[in-house]
Amino acid sequence: MAPTLVILFHTLTIIAAVYAVAESKSDGLVPEHALITPSPTLLGDVTRTVKHRRGILDDLKGNVNSVLSELGSNIPSYVASGVPNFFQGFPAGEDVRQSLGLDDSQISALPTSVLNIPSYGNWTDRGWNLRFRGNVYKQPNIEQEKLDELANVFLIDTSVEELPPDQAAQARNLTASIFVLQQDNENVTFSLRPAPTAGASGEQGGGGAVTPNGGSQQIDFPNPTTTQGDFDDFVLIQSNGLTAGNSTSDIQRLNVYAEEANFSNAERPYIGNATSYLVPPTGLTIISDIDDILRITKIYQPKEGLLNSFARPFVQWRNMPDIYANWSRSIPDLHFHYLTTTPEQVTRNYMDFIYKTYPGGSFDTRPLNFSDVEATLSIRKYLLVKIFETFPERKFILVADTSNSDVMKAYPQMVTEFPGQVQCIFLRNTSATDDGDRFPYDTSGFEDLDRNSYMFFKVPDDLTNLDIQNGQCLNASVQQNLTFGWQGLPFGINLGEGAGSSSRSSSVVNLWLGSLVLGVMVTVLL
Numbered sequence: 001m002a003p004t005l006v007i008l009f010h011t012l013t014i015i016a017a018v019y020a021v022a023e024s025k026s027d028g029l030v031p032e033h034a035l036i037t038p039s040p041t042l043l044g045d046v047t048r049t050v051k052h053r054r055g056i057l058d059d060l061k062g063n064v065n066s067v068l069s070e071l072g073s074n075i076p077s078y079v080a081s082g083v084p085n086f087f088q089g090f091p092a093g094e095d096v097r098q099s100l101g102l103d104d105s106q107i108s109a110l111p112t113s114v115l116n117i118p119s120y121g122n123w124t125d126r127g128w129n130l131r132f133r134g135n136v137y138k139q140p141n142i143e144q145e146k147l148d149e150l151a152n153v154f155l156i157d158t159s160v161e162e163l164p165p166d167q168a169a170q171a172r173n174l175t176a177s178i179f180v181l182q183q184d185n186e187n188v189t190f191s192l193r194p195a196p197t198a199g200a201s202g203e204q205g206g207g208g209a210v211t212p213n214g215g216s217q218q219i220d221f222p223n224p225t226t227t228q229g230d231f232d233d234f235v236l237i238q239s240n241g242l243t244a245g246n247s248t249s250d251i252q253r254l255n256v257y258a259e260e261a262n263f264s265n266a267e268r269p270y271i272g273n274a275t276s277y278l279v280p281p282t283g284l285t286i287i288s289d290i291d292d293i294l295r296i297t298k299i300y301q302p303k304e305g306l307l308n309s310f311a312r313p314f315v316q317w318r319n320m321p322d323i324y325a326n327w328s329r330s331i332p333d334l335h336f337h338y339l340t341t342t343p344e345q346v347t348r349n350y351m352d353f354i355y356k357t358y359p360g361g362s363f364d365t366r367p368l369n370f371s372d373v374e375a376t377l378s379i380r381k382y383l384l385v386k387i388f389e390t391f392p393e394r395k396f397i398l399v400a401d402t403s404n405s406d407v408m409k410a411y412p413q414m415v416t417e418f419p420g421q422v423q424c425i426f427l428r429n430t431s432a433t434d435d436g437d438r439f440p441y442d443t444s445g446f447e448d449l450d451r452n453s454y455m456f457f458k459v460p461d462d463l464t465n466l467d468i469q470n471g472q473c474l475n476a477s478v479q480q481n482l483t484f485g486w487q488g489l490p491f492g493i494n495l496g497e498g499a500g501s502s503s504r505s506s507s508v509v510n511l512w513l514g515s516l517v518l519g520v521m522v523t524v525l526l
Contacts, residue, residue, distance in 0.1 A: 035118075035195070035255050035273035090343055092368075093137070093182040093229065100140055107181060110138040114188065114258035114272025115344060118351065120337065120362040121237070121254075121278045122390045123245025128278055129234045131390075132190060132221055132256070135344055135368065136229045137180040144172070151175040154310045156303040167311040170349070174310050177345050182229030182368065188258055190219040192237065195253035195275050198360050203325070207359040208333045209251040209277055214241015218259070228368035230344075245280045249333045252278040253360075277335065277362050281393045284423065284469060285335040286327065286361075287384070289400035289407065290350055291342070293428050294320055294358060300403050300430070300437040309346070314353040317428075320460045321357050328359040331469045335394075336361030337387060341379050341406070344368065381410040388418045396421055397468055401428040402441040402456070402488065412445030415453070424473035425454035426463060431488035433458050440488045444496060447484035456480055 091099070097107065114136050121130035142150075148160040151171045160168045194212045217238050225231050242252060258272035279285070291297035296315045298304040308314075328334055336359045340350060344365040351363060364383040388396065398414065400407040407427070415422045431437045446454060452474045457463060462478045485496015 035116075035257075035275045090178050090345060093180065096140065096179050096181055100142065102140060102181075107138060110140060110181070112136065112138055112183060112186070112271060115348075116256060116258055116272035116274035117344065117347075117365060118274045118361070118363045119256075119276045120335075120387070120390070121234075121276060123278075123281050124236070126236055127239055128237050128242060128245060130192075130219075130237050130254070130256075130276060130278070131232070131234050132188075132219070133232045133364075134230070134258070134272060134274070136183040136186045136188060136225045136231070138183060139176065139180050142176065142179060147172050147175055150179060151310070154306050156306060158307070163311055166313070170313075171311045174346055174349065177348065180345065182225075182227075184225055184227045184229055186225045186229070188221040188225070188231055190221065191257040191259050191270070192217050192219060193255045193257070195255040198253075198275070198355070203359075207251075207328055207336055207361060208331075209253040209360065212242050212252040212254070212278075214239070215252070215254050216240060226368075230367050232367065242278065245278065249280055249283060251280065251283075251333055251335055254278065275360065279335050279362075279391065279394075280333070281391065283333050283335060284331060284395050284397065285337055285387075285391065286324075286397050286399060287337045287339055287387065288324075289404065290338055290340045290354070291401075292403055292430055293317065293399060293401045294324075294338075295353060298434070298436060300434075300439045304436070314349060314357075316357050318460050323460045323463050324358050326464075327468065334359075337364070338362070339364040339380065339383055341366045341404075378406075380404075380406045381413070384410055384414055385417075388414065388421060392418075392421070394421070395423040397424045397426070398422060399426045401430045403430045403437055403439045405439075405442065408441050408443065409445055411454075412449055415449055422453070423471055424468055426473070427454070427456050429456045429458055429488075437488070440486045442486050443482050444484050446482065451480075456482070 115134045117133040119131040119133045121128050123129070151174075152159045154175070155163075155171070160171050163171060193216050194214065195209075197211055198206055215237070217240050219235055219237060221231055221233070222235065223231065223233060243250065254276050256274045256276050257270040259270060288294060291299055294317060295308075296317050297308050324336070328336070338350075338354055338358075338361055340347065340363075342350065342365060344367060347363070347365045350365075354361070354363075364387070366379050396414075398411050400411065402408065411422075411425050411427075415425075431439065431441070443456075453471075455462070455474050455478060457475070457478055462475050466472050466475060483494040483496035485494065487494045487496070489495075
C-alpha cells in the first residue's frame with residue numbers, strides 16, 4: 001500500500017505542478033590597466049595520473065546533469081533561487097588530487113599561485129584599513145585530452161572540439177581554473193605600491209580614483225589560509241604618504257602584489273596581482289551585479305548561459321557601458337563596486353571584462369566556503385552587509401536584474417536595515433525584454449518602500465539623464481506596473497495586489513494549495 005501511495009503522491013504532485021504552470025502561461029601611449037591575477041597557464045610536463053583515481057568527472061556530470069535534467073519543465077526548480085546551478089558543486093582540492101592521482105612529492109613540486117581579488121579599504125581613527133581577499137592554490141598540469149573531457153561537462157549540444165579555437169582555449173583555461181589544489185594553512189605576504197592611472201573617469205578601466213603620493217609597504221597577512229585556501233580580512237596599513245581619509249574625497253588606488261617570500265617559487269617574485277581602492281568615509285558607491293545587467297549571460301537559459309560563461313567572449317549588454325561612463329564622468333569621486341555570486345575560481349574573465357568595458361572598481365565574489373545552494377543564496381546579503389557596515393556614512397546605488405531572487409529579497413532589505421544609506425535601486429526587468437527568461441520574480445519586498453527610490457527598467461537608456469547624485473531614481477516615462485507579488489509569469493500572469501487576471505491567478509494558487517493538502521494527506525496515511 002505504502003509504495004503505491006508514494007508513487008501516486010509523486011505523480012499527482014508532478015501533474016499538479018505542470019498544470020499550474022500551464023495555467024499560468026495561458027597620445028600614442030598605451031594606457032595602464034588595473035592589475036588582475038592572470039588565468040592559469042598550462043605549461044610544462046603533464047602531471048602524471050598514478051593512483052587514487054576517483055570518479056570526479058562522473059560526480060561533476062551528476063551535479064550539472066541534475067540541473068539540466070529539469071529543463072523539460074517550463075519553470076525548473078532552481079528558478080526559485082535565481083542562481084545558475086552549473087556554478088555549484090565545483091571540486092575541492094582533495095577531490096582534484098585524488099582524481100589526478102597526485103602524491104605529496106608531485107604536489108610539492110607544483111608552483112604556488114595566488115588569486116588576488118581587487119578590494120576596498122576604509123578610513124578609521126587609526127588610519128587606512130585595507131581588505132585583502134583571495135585564494136592560494138596550485139595548478140596541476142592536466143593533459144589536454146583530460147581537460148577537454150572536463151570542459152565538455154559544462155557544454156550542452158557541443159564540445160570543446162567543435163568550438164572555434166579562441167573559444168576552445170577559453171573553455172580549457174576556465175576549466176583549469178576550476179580544477180586546482182587549494183592550499184590551506186599558508187601565510188601570505190603582500191607588497192603595496194601606488195597604482196598608476198588606468199584612464200580618466202568614464203574611460204574603460206578608469207574611474208574617479210587617483211594615484212597616491214605614497215603607500216608603498218609590505219604586509220604580512222595576519223591569518224593563515226582556510227581549509228579552502230581562502231584569505232579575507234582587513235589589515236591596518238601604514239600611511240607612508242597616503243592622504244588621510246578624513247581630509248580628502250579622493251579614492252586612492254594601490255596595486256597589491258602577493259609575494260613569493262613564503263613559497264618555494266623563486267623565479268616569480270609576485271604570484272598574484274590586484275588593484276585595490278582606498279575609499280573615503282562619505283560619498284557615493286555604485287554596487288553592481290554583472291550577469292545580465294552589464295554583460296549578456298542568459299543564466300536563465302542554461303545552454304546559452306554555459307556557453308556565454310565558459311567559452312564565448314563576454315559581450316556587453318546594449319549601451320550599458322555608456323551609462324556607467326557618464327556616471328563616472330559626471331559624479332565626482334564615484335566608487336564602483338562589482339558584486340557577483342559567481343565562484344571566485346571563474347571570476348578572472350569577469351574582472352578582465354569589467355576593466356576593459358566599465359569604470360574600474362573593487363570586487364566581491366563568492367568564496368569557496370560558500371559552496372552549496374543555501375550558502376550561495378546568503379552570500380549576496382552577506383557581502384552587501386559587509387560593505388554597508390564598512391562605510392556607514394556612504395550612500396549606495398544598487399544595480400542588478402530581476403532574474404536573481406536573492407537580489408529581489410536582499411536589495412529591499414538593505415533599505416530597511418540600513419536607513420538612509422540606499423540612494424537608489426535599479427533593476428533590469430529581464431523577462432520584459434528577453435522572452436527566454438521565464439524566471440518569475442517577487443516584488444513584494446518593494447511594497448513598503450518609497451516608490452521614488454527604485455525603478456524597474458527595460459533598456460539602459462531608461463537610466464539616461466537621471467540625477468542619481470541627488471536621489472532621482474525614477475524616470476517618469478518608464479512604466480512600473482508592480483503588483484508587489486510574483487511577476488514575470490508566462491502569458492503576463494502576475495500575483496499580488498493589483499495583479500491582473502485575478503481569477504486565473506487564484507486558480508493557480510488554489511491548485512497548488514490543493515496538491516499540497518493532498519501531499520499532507522498521503523504523508524499521514526503513510
